Amino acid sequence: MIGIVVVSHSPDLANAAVALALQMTGDRRPTIAIAAGAGDGVIGTDAVRVAEAIDEAASPDGVLVFMDLGSAVLSTTMALEFRESTNEVRLSSAPFVEGIVAGVVLAAAGASLDDADREASSAMTAKNAQLGPASPPVARPTPEPDGEAVAEATIVNEVGLHARPASLIVARMADFDAKVTVSDADDPQRSASAGSVLGLMGLAFAKGTRVRFAGTGADAAAAVETLRAMTADGFGE
Amino acid sequence: MSTTATLPTLVDWLTRFRDAVAENQGYLTELDSAIGDADHGSNMTRGMNAVIGKIGEPAAVDALFKTVGMTLVSTVGGASGPLYGTFFLRIGTTAGAVTELDGPALSAALHAGLGGVIQRGNAQPGDKTMVDALTPALDAFDASLAAGDDLGAAARAAADAAAKGRDDTEPLVARKGRASYLGERSAGHLDPGATSTALLFESLAQALK
Secondary structure: OOEEEEEEOOHHHHHHHHHHHHOOOOOOOOOEEEEEOOOOOOOOOOHHHHHHHHHHOOOOOOEEEEEOOOHHHHHHHHHHHHOOOOOOEEEOOOOHHHHHHHHHHHHHOOOOHHHHHHHHHOHHHHHHHHOOOOOOOOOOOOOOOOOOEEEEEEOOOOOOOOHHHHHHHHHHHOOOOOEEEEEEOOEEEEEEEOOOHHHHHHHOOOOOOEEEEEEEOOOHHHHHHHHHHHHHOHHHO | OOOEEEHHHHHHHHHHHHHHHHHOHHHHHHHHHHHOOOOHHHHHHHHHHHHHHHHOOOOOHHHHHHHHHHHHHHHOOOOHHHHHHHHHHHHHHHHOOOOEEEHHHHHHHHHHHHHHHHHHHOOOOOOOOOHHHHHHHHHHHHHHHHOOOOHHHHHHHHHHHHHHHHHHOOOOOOOOOHHHHHHHHHOOOOOHHHHHHHHHHHHHHHHOO
16 A cells, blocks of 8 residues: 655644545555644744655555645655655645545555556646536546446435545445446536546535446446445445 | 865854844845745744754764754755755765865855755746855855955855845746745845845855955
8 A cells, every 4th residue: 555645834734634534534544644844833844854754654555745835845855865765755746635635545445656646636627627617627537338337326415425425436446346437327428437536526416416337347347336336325324 | 364164164154144044033034024924034043043053063064064954954944944954965965074175165065055956946047036146156256266366255255246146136026935926026025045045155254254
């Protein structure tokens, strides 16, 4: 599992963002190391502490680092010169909160460094899509080829497909060898990968939305059936 | 007439720089409050106080500047931490385990420091950063040495050029750091980083006088 490092000017900010992300994972969670503040309650960043955090989160699968602004980036690039670990370290360009949520959820689901980095970096796209048609278009997954497994279910949760169900879907899909697209059965343009927590959240499916799951791959049938059952069951809420 | 910068002289430089940032703490923070996050004076004062508390009696130039750089990185908090930290760390590694620096050696060390700052901050001259004071200071230092001046005169020339570089940041629009968020509104203010860098070279000139 990849490790996660959170670099912030403020310990409060870092702890709160991590707590938000951890709400969306189960018992299986990545190592998360926080480097925040410059000591003695000073708002700022400390490159030496960032290097320690990168070493704490070290994993053969790599480490993904999320930073807030300004000196957080400078301190982190400097920390790369100080650290003792030798595994790959990737600095995420994602916005802080969305990036941490995506990174932690994907890491917990066993995603690779590449996949977690890509998902986190797509955060602005997902948010733009959620804000409506005035925003830049979001990249649509390509239509599934013939031979796909398909199932449908209706959202029963009062608050719709929100953050927690989205992360549950991503976590469960990690168990299957399948690529599944989640779409609005009545408006197929509204679709996202079942592996993308931000994409699913960006769909903002409300209660009553008829959801179509279409999958390909060796476990496609089991994957779409699992998603259908989870949805019909209200994601355990 | 000084021909080399000895360890005590270098410690004197750093001590004078600490005194200068402490004395100008309010001014630096005022400059930073206009275009940044109003912490440059307090950050540099805290960092340099920690440096002076830590350096003790260094055995060699590289050890001295390693302590300086690492201490700043850990205590400054803002972008000046990694920037000044990288500046001093590069000075140390370039100078090596010696006990004094002659003109060319000090020039090489300072140039390595400038290279580190540019690499770390990804800033170019004209971006309204400390690079705008550092670059002319080193140019003047080298020109003075090349003209046959002693180290004290070269440091004086560097300090004057750094002060001019600082003044020249006033009309610039910031392209790096927190001030760049202000865009055109950053024009009309001195850059706080260039201002503290001018203090750094004024302190060097005083120490080498």
